[in-house]
Amino acid sequence: GQNIDQPTEMTATEGAIVQINCTYQTSGFNGLFWYQQHAGEAPTFLSYNVLDGLEEKGRFSSFLSRSKGYSYLLLKELQMKDSASYLCAVREGSGTYKYIFGTGTRLKVLA
């Protein structure tokens, strides 16, 4: 079956570092995406991994291990505006643009 697992909620303090994990089991794999979604708004793209390793982009980094079906999103120097849901999504296989999304991790950043 197809499954993407993320923690439902996380809480962290302003200025801290937080890691949001995502594990997946899909019938194919051709890339993993992270999106940020503020309450009542649309998802916006954060990062993309297709090869194993770490991709860094400012305060945000994303890691992928294809053999383990595992990814994480690392947020550094947390700010209040980082309070949002973070969605992990897998694109299934080459030749298709079918995406499977996790239910998201709601992150609360406290002052």
Next chain:
Amino acid sequence: DAGVIQSPRHEVTEMGQEVTLRCKPISGHDYLFWYRQTMMRGLELLIYFNNNVPIDDSGMPEDRFSAKMPNASFSTLKIQPSEPRDSAVYFCASSLNTLTHERQYFGPGTRLTVT
């Protein structure tokens, strides 16, 4: 660029009525996606189009749902007849065919409530 445009932003209707949601993708984008988001099931892909042609509609819940893309700048998602369990936020997204990675640009969504 105006981004992906969806209308209406909110829709409240009674069970049994027909509902039509509209989407205008970003100009020049090859792919258009319709998603449904609920608390229980998260974001689910319903259907996607490439160059106005439906490619995969395996996510469409049942025959009550239909989607069309008559041209590159317009798509509709229709529910007939609507049921309370269709209440959700429906997002339209578009992307380029970059042959590398393709980020999706989401519209603001339509919040549908069926009473």
